[in-house]
Amino acid sequence: MSCPYSGKHDPSGPALKPYGRSDITYNTYLKIEELTSLQKLQSEPPHHDEMLFIVIHQAYELWFKLILGEIKVAMDHMKKNEVLRAHHFVKRCVEVMKLLVQQIHILETMTPVEFLEFRDRLMPASGFQSSQFRELEFVAGLKDEKYLVFFDNEPKALAALKERLAAPDLRDVYFDLLRANGFKIPKNAAETERSQNPGDREPTIRALLSIYQRPDDNLPLYLLTEKLVELDEYLGLWRIHHINVVERVIGFKQGTGGSSGVSYLKSTTTKKAFPSLWEARTYLEKV
Ligand code: HEM
Numbered sequence: 122m123s124c125p126y127s128g129k130h131d132p133s134g135p136a137l138k139p140y141g142r143s144d145i146t147y148n149t150y151l152k153i154e155e156l157t158s159l160q161k162l163q164s165e166p167p168h169h170d171e172m173l174f175i176v177i178h179q180a181y182e183l184w185f186k187l188i189l190g191e192i193k194v195a196m197d198h199m200k201k202n203e204v205l206r207a208h209h210f211v212k213r214c215v216e217v218m219k220l221l222v223q224q225i226h227i228l229e230t231m232t233p234v235e236f237l238e239f240r241d242r243l244m245p246a247s248g249f250q251s252s253q254f255r256e257l258e259f260v261a262g263l264k265d266e267k268y269l270v271f272f273d274n275e276p277k278a279l280a281a282l283k284e285r286l287a288a289p290d291l292r293d294v295y296f297d298l299l300r301a302n303g304f305k306i307p308k309n310a311a312e313t314e315r316s317q318n319p320g321d322r323e324p325t326i327r328a329l330l331s332i333y334q335r336p337d338d339n340l341p342l343y344l345l346t347e348k349l350v351e352l353d354e355y356l357g358l359w360r361i362h363h364i365n366v367v368e369r370v371i372g373f374k375q376g377t378g379g380s381s382g383v384s385y386l387k388s389t390t391t392k393k394a395f396p397s398l399w400e401a402r403t404y405l406e407k408v
Pocket residue numbers: 177178181182225228236247248249251254363366367370371375376377378379380381382383385386389
């Protein structure tokens with residue numbers, strides 16, 4: 122690059138010098154000092170791999186925080202019938218979920234024995250106590266009071282979860298959006314999403330089927346609907362990848378939260394936030 126003042130060629134490029142305000146820097150803005158001081162090892166003497174274990178969980182929690190915020194904004198747009206704006210924010214959640222599915226495998230660089238060297242120190246802390254993960258399930262429509270028991274000693278988390286249980290979730294808001302757009306979604310659609318009997322969902326599926334049968338007639342709704350299915354899909358994929366990592370690391374040992382471990386986790390893989398959207402495909406016909 123040539124130097125504009127000397128007219129000579131400057132092989133090192135322009136001088137690097139900071140400009141602008143000095144009260145806000147990368148480190149102060151992002152609170153890097155605080156952030157990097159939040160990893161407190163429990164092992165004594167400190168076990169090298171515990172840092173990885175803490176960092177990965179903290180990274181998940183930061184992303185959970187973001188997803189919860191984005192889902193709220195998406196629901197606000199759905200309430201105002203702003204379908205493509207809602208799609209925009211659900212899409213962001215899906216992109217984050219894709220990262221979260223991959224990220225869990227970093228833990229496989231830790232050998233099972235290395236994990237055992239500090240695992241006892243974590244008891245009885247467990248993923249069961251991730252209030253943000255449970256909030257994510259609840260806001261997606263997967264509400265289940267049985268998990269509240271893990272937050273008995275954490276009043277703030279418990280209150281947030283109870284609030285989620287009482288508030289309209291993504292399912293409710295999505296079905297209201299369809300109703301606002303003229304689809305005859307039954308009143309009890311959110312309830313039948315919870316039913317173990319797929320037949321109970323048939324009236325809902327019939328009411329929304331045209332979105333899938335003729336996507337071009339309702340393109341924004343089609344795009345949003347498929348993004349919601351994708352969100353559901355990646356949440357399910359996270360469950361499966363987490364199970365594989367758990368099995369690789371602790372086999373069939375009990376969980377630190379007291380569950381049966383892998384077999385409990387496997388029982389969660391059938392959870393779907395929008396079963397009717399998955400089942401709708403069964404009813405589609407050639408055009
Ligand atoms: C070596 C790594 C890991 C092991 C061995 C492990 C093990 C387990 C086990 C056994 C459970 C069942 C509950 C219990 O009894 O404790 C569980 C649940 C859970 N874990 Fe992990 N986990 C690991 C990493 C992670 C990571 C990185 C996350 C990220 C957030 C995570 C999040 C969760 C969540 C949210 C649950 C509750 C799932 C549900 O109830 O559906 N785990 N984990």
